[in-house]
Amino acid sequence: MLFSLLNVPPASASTAAGSGGAGAPGAGAGLAAAGVPAAARVPKRRPHVLREGAARALFGTAAALSIAAVALICLFLLANGVPAMAEIGLPEFLFGTTWRPAHDLYGIFPMIVGSLYVTAGAMIVGVPGGLLTALYLSRFARGRTGSFLRSGVELLAGIPSVVYGFFGLVIIVPFVRLFGPGTGLSVLAASLILGIMILPTVITVAQSALDAVPARYYEGALALGVDHEHAVFKVVAPAAASGIMAAIVLGLGRAIGETMAVVMVAGNMPIIPDSLLSGVRTMTANIVLEMGYAADLHREALIATGVVLFVFILLITMLLNVIRKRGEAR
Amino acid sequence: MTSFLKELANEMSVTAAAEVPGAAPAPAKMAVEHLNLFYGDFQGLRDVNLTFPENQVTALIGPSGCGKSTLLKTLNRMNDLVEGCRVEGSVLLDGADAYRTLDATDLRRRVGMVFQQPNPFPMSIYDNVAFGPRSHGVRAKADLDVIVEESLRAAAIWDELKDRLKKNALGLSGGQQQRLCIARALAVQPEVLLLDESTSALDPISTAKIEELIGQLKERYTVIMVTHNMLQALRISDKTAFFLLGEVVEAGDTDTIFSAPIDPRTADYVAGRFG
Amino acid sequence: MSDGFNLRLRRPRPSVVACSPTLGALGAVNLMPACFAKEDALEAHIARSSRRRRAVSVLLRWLTYAAATVTAAVLLFVVGYILVRGVPALTPDLFQWEYTSENVSLLPALASTVIMALLALAMAVPVGVGAAIYLVEYARRGSRFVRLVRVTAETLQGIPSIIYGLFGMLFFVTACGWGLSLLSGACTLAIMVLPVIMRTTEEALMAVPDSYREGGFGLGAGRLRTVARCVLPSAVPGILGGVILALGRCVGEVAALLFTAGTVAQIPDFGGQGIFALFDSCRTLAVHMYTLACEGLHVNEAYATSVVLLILVLLLNAAMRVAAQKMEVSKK
Numbered sequence: 001m002l003f004s005l006l007n008v009p010p011a012s013a014s015t016a017a018g019s020g021g022a023g024a025p026g027a028g029a030g031l032a033a034a035g036v037p038a039a040a041r042v043p044k045r046r047p048h049v050l051r052e053g054a055a056r057a058l059f060g061t062a063a064a065l066s067i068a069a070v071a072l073i074c075l076f077l078l079a080n081g082v083p084a085m086a087e088i089g090l091p092e093f094l095f096g097t098t099w100r101p102a103h104d105l106y107g108i109f110p111m112i113v114g115s116l117y118v119t120a121g122a123m124i125v126g127v128p129g130g131l132l133t134a135l136y137l138s139r140f141a142r143g144r145t146g147s148f149l150r151s152g153v154e155l156l157a158g159i160p161s162v163v164y165g166f167f168g169l170v171i172i173v174p175f176v177r178l179f180g181p182g183t184g185l186s187v188l189a190a191s192l193i194l195g196i197m198i199l200p201t202v203i204t205v206a207q208s209a210l211d212a213v214p215a216r217y218y219e220g221a222l223a224l225g226v227d228h229e230h231a232v233f234k235v236v237a238p239a240a241a242s243g244i245m246a247a248i249v250l251g252l253g254r255a256i257g258e259t260m261a262v263v264m265v266a267g268n269m270p271i272i273p274d275s276l277l278s279g280v281r282t283m284t285a286n287i288v289l290e291m292g293y294a295a296d297l298h299r300e301a302l303i304a305t306g307v308v309l310f311v312f313i314l315l316i317t318m319l320l321n322v323i324r325k326r327g328e329a330r
Numbered sequence: 331m332t333s334f335l336k337e338l339a340n341e342m343s344v345t346a347a348a349e350v351p352g353a354a355p356a357p358a359k360m361a362v363e364h365l366n367l368f369y370g371d372f373q374g375l376r377d378v379n380l381t382f383p384e385n386q387v388t389a390l391i392g393p394s395g396c397g398k399s400t401l402l403k404t405l406n407r408m409n410d411l412v413e414g415c416r417v418e419g420s421v422l423l424d425g426a427d428a429y430r431t432l433d434a435t436d437l438r439r440r441v442g443m444v445f446q447q448p449n450p451f452p453m454s455i456y457d458n459v460a461f462g463p464r465s466h467g468v469r470a471k472a473d474l475d476v477i478v479e480e481s482l483r484a485a486a487i488w489d490e491l492k493d494r495l496k497k498n499a500l501g502l503s504g505g506q507q508q509r510l511c512i513a514r515a516l517a518v519q520p521e522v523l524l525l526d527e528s529t530s531a532l533d534p535i536s537t538a539k540i541e542e543l544i545g546q547l548k549e550r551y552t553v554i555m556v557t558h559n560m561l562q563a564l565r566i567s568d569k570t571a572f573f574l575l576g577e578v579v580e581a582g583d584t585d586t587i588f589s590a591p592i593d594p595r596t597a598d599y600v601a602g603r604f605g
Numbered sequence: 606m607s608d609g610f611n612l613r614l615r616r617p618r619p620s621v622v623a624c625s626p627t628l629g630a631l632g633a634v635n636l637m638p639a640c641f642a643k644e645d646a647l648e649a650h651i652a653r654s655s656r657r658r659r660a661v662s663v664l665l666r667w668l669t670y671a672a673a674t675v676t677a678a679v680l681l682f683v684v685g686y687i688l689v690r691g692v693p694a695l696t697p698d699l700f701q702w703e704y705t706s707e708n709v710s711l712l713p714a715l716a717s718t719v720i721m722a723l724l725a726l727a728m729a730v731p732v733g734v735g736a737a738i739y740l741v742e743y744a745r746r747g748s749r750f751v752r753l754v755r756v757t758a759e760t761l762q763g764i765p766s767i768i769y770g771l772f773g774m775l776f777f778v779t780a781c782g783w784g785l786s787l788l789s790g791a792c793t794l795a796i797m798v799l800p801v802i803m804r805t806t807e808e809a810l811m812a813v814p815d816s817y818r819e820g821g822f823g824l825g826a827g828r829l830r831t832v833a834r835c836v837l838p839s840a841v842p843g844i845l846g847g848v849i850l851a852l853g854r855c856v857g858e859v860a861a862l863l864f865t866a867g868t869v870a871q872i873p874d875f876g877g878q879g880i881f882a883l884f885d886s887c888r889t890l891a892v893h894m895y896t897l898a899c900e901g902l903h904v905n906e907a908y909a910t911s912v913v914l915l916i917l918v919l920l921l922n923a924a925m926r927v928a929a930q931k932m933e934v935s936k937k
Binding site: 217226227235 | 436438440449451515
């Protein structure tokens with residue numbers, strides 16, 4: 001085919017866009033770099049050949065933009081966050097238990113712990129219910145009930161996090177207040193609302209994994225005289241294990257990165273919570289609460305908090321990739 | 331081919347004559363009576379009457395879509411999974427009605443099934459075989475070990491697999507997977523074994539091994555198999571039923587069906603004129 | 606003709622052994638008469654455990670029913686509560702063109718939301734669709750570039766919105782010098798929804814049967830023409846689904862906008878300032894809702910705002926369903 005002559009090596013397209021992207025993420029840089037040698041190699045300049053080459057270069061640049069975006073995000077976060085970490089001292093920053101910007105004390109350990117507590121709470125609240133609901137939707141639901149619940153889950157997924165946060169503030173917080181001292185703005189309230197928020201993620205991902213399990217496994221189990229429930233729980237669910245793990249990890253990522261809903265119900269004290277009912281501040285909340293007025297080192301310390309959060313997210317993404325690879329290998 | 335059949339027929343007419351007086355009817359393990367089956371409006375089976383004698387191999391043959399696999403799936407009620415499938419008439423296991431008196435899961439344990447495509451579960455070889463017994467309440471490791479070994483031995487695959495029982499079953503070859511599936515079916519100690527074209531996805535050597543295995547299994551089990559391969563039916567079955575368009579055209583001793591069919595359609599099919 | 610088996614005769618047949626070419630190789634096989642010494646043990650187990658097994662089955666089944674019921678109850682409660690409290694709070698005051706601290710009108714925020722979302726999509730859709738076209742139609746499957754793009758797109762998808770907010774603040778607001786503005790916010794959102802659009806478009810393109818492409822090439826059309834004329838049209842509903850999903854995220858986003866678009870409750874003044882209105886700060890509906898809820902002074906208005914947000918989400922979900930149905934139809 002003619003335009004195969006124009007085959008721009010993907011690597012060159014990516015470097016062109018990558019280098020161009022640092023200054024201004026322009027399509028022009030990638031286009032020119034890819035277009036010129038291609039045109040030179042074609043003996044007769046036919047208009048549609050040029051057009052094909054331009055299209056390939058343009059689409060390639062678009063694809064390269066996502067690489068540029070990740071590179072830029074890393075670059076800017078690190079450039080603004082790492083100096084602060086260095087100035088504060090990495091151990092003091094990560095493991096310091098006092099966050100008092102007015103006294104130049106920037107220890108985010110309470111926030112790291114807070115994020116982990118709240119996330120763990122959300123998993124306890126959301127994962128079992130989510131997985132069982134996925135099993136229900138995939139293997140037990142019939143007719144109307146199923147399709148009603150499916151669109152309900154879609155709706156849950158679409159509700160903005162502020163609305164969840166507001167709901168938590170007006171319903172869950174007063175409810176938690178009934179159980180003990182304090183305002184109700186607490187680890188428990190944040191865990192409950194986050195548990196609800198990760199439900200749609202867990203349900204949809206786990207359900208599609210369950211739906212994808214070949215019918216022959218289920219039939220094989222039935223043919224052994226195993227009833228429907230045991231076949232589903234003992235054969236179908238294990239066969240979807242990697243997809244179910246992916247669902248859990250995606251829920252984890254969603255919970256640890258959630259900001260607005262948590263800010264509204266967690267109480268936001270920068271101390272390590274000592275009970276389910278005490279207030280808590282997560283890393284995300286830390287950023288959003290103080291970024292509005294922070295300056296200088298304080299501001300950079302907040303960005304550095306973002307870097308730590310980013311590292312957590314990258315770890316989760318890597319974990320997800322490992323799980324997916326394993327699933328494919330099987 | 332024809333000369334072989336003739337020879338076969340000759341030999342058998344002699345032995346048959348010799349045996350008739352002493353022969354007692356084999357007891358029927360399973361039977362279907364006036365069986366009609368519908369998928370929605372489509373009638374898949376028409377007034378099927380058959381008996382499946384105990385400890386014998388019965389082959390169901392016929393062109394694609396003739397209802398033989400449908401009948402097989404009716405015997406252990408796997409058709410229950412098909413939406414809009416309706417069964418009339420009766421299926422009897424030891425005289426008990428499979429659709430009215432027996433529980434479906436109980437029936438399926440007693441009437442095991444091996445599918446066309448090998449379908450081991452995505453777990454270890456050991457767990458595959460132990461799956462059935464475990465689900466039926468066998469918990470003790472020692473008991474399971476015995477069941478797994480004996481089932482694999484009975485499926486003639488123990489020697490090949492004994493050193494890698496913990497390996498994932500999906501790593502086995504197709505023929506090994508199919509024999510593993512037979513072992514898995516045997517592990518719940520069925521009384522009847524249904525084979526749904528279980529060698530059609532396999533190479534000739536694996537097929538031969540499984541055919542040989544079937545010949546041994548009939549000493550303990552009643553075997554009912556669907557096959558496209560007429561030579562296979564001829565080699566290993568005692569009884570044969572020929573299906574056409576959802577009806578049983580002719581059924582009887584395999585040798586008779588192949589050497590002296592009564593119905594011309596059977597004769598045509600067996601002679602390879604259609605199918 | 607179907608008389609059933611005539612079972613009178615049992616004749617010896619040529620033995621299986623004689624037919625089987627591999628018997629020698631399988632000499633080790635022995636069907637011991639004592640095979641299944643444990644048979645009675647199993648039978649006993651089955652009899653004994655059958656009742657317990659059924660109880661477990663019922664329990665498992667009811668567990669899934671219970672979980673599904675709880676999920677449905679949570680949904681109904683959240684949505685129902687917001688609607689019950691919010692709908693009566695929807696007053697004409699909330700739909701004034703001018704925002705004052707008296708009327709706390711949400712209309713400016715609604716208008717800003719629409720402008721912001723459209724602007725973000727105008728940037729993200731061409732790039733996302735283009736990237737997906739490259740990955741599916743142009744690139745060699747599994748090349749290093751493709752893998753890198755996939756990995757980065759997945760990474761982008763996992764990044765929480767607050768990180769996007771930080772990045773937008775550092776890059777668009779400060780480094781580019783655009784300040785807290787519509788443009789900074791829209792650019793941040795565009796990056797945020799880029800992976801969503803890329804992924805859905807990729808899936809939609811991959812669902813297009815290869816015969817369509819062969820049809821195009823067979824007529825001598827170039828790749829671009831084939832993609833544009835034969836492949837893209839049947840992928841449009843799928844792409845649309847992705848766009849709606851992205852729109853939903855734009856509408857609901859707060860954390861990424863607080864420090865990029867700011868919280869000024871006015872519609873960017875395109876009439877007066879023309880293109881420079883892009884540099885006006887503005888608040889979207891979700892940001893508006895957040896400020897109301899946090900101030901704690903306008904709880905009823907916050908309910909009303911969440912009703913409007915919910916209605917938007919419902920509309921988007923309905924649009925999504927239509928797109929999905931179209932996709933199903935085009936697949937057939």
